[in-house]
Amino acid sequence: MDSPMITGRRADSARRRERVAKVLKEAIRLGEPLNVSAIARRAGVDRTFFYRHRDLLAQIHAAEAAPAVGLESGTQVTRASLQADLANAQDRNVRLTARVRQLEDRLSELLGDQAWKESGLGVTADIEELQRRITHLEQANVDLTGQLEDRLAELEAARGANRELTRALNQARS
Helix, strand or coil: CCCHHHHHHHHHHHHHHHHHHHHHHHHHHHCCCCCHHHHHHHHCCCCHHHHHCHHHHHHHHHHHHCEEEECCCCCEEEHHHHHHHHHHHHHHHHHHHHHHHHHHHHHHHHHHHHHHHHCCCCCCCCHHHHHHHHHHHHHHHHHHHHHHHHHHHHHHHHHHHHHHHHHHHHHHHC
């Protein structure tokens, strides 16, 4: 004959098993997440309860792997494939969000440029003429720099000749 304490523990364990079975069936019916933590939380039991009752743990794992949704074409979709599809959709969403942001930035830039030009505050329309003028002035600068270098060389040569003549004149006087 069992003691009242053992009988009470067995009855408590049986009540918990019934709660777990009920929560598991409800979660499968509603398509809710099927994992040990979620089922334990909803059934009001500790996760270690499943590791003491391996048959319940096996039922949860079997329900996780079982087909979740039946399609009209007769094919089955598993929970894992739905989760993979969700992850792929989320990744695509992130990529599309980044692309939209990039396109919005480009559109904003183009509209800003257009508004700047239309306001009259932007660059003059005769940019080509200004570019030709800059090129002409740069070439003139190069030419003048060359002429200045030639003149400096001539000046240095004249100074050298002047020094030689002054030296020769001073030697002739002495």
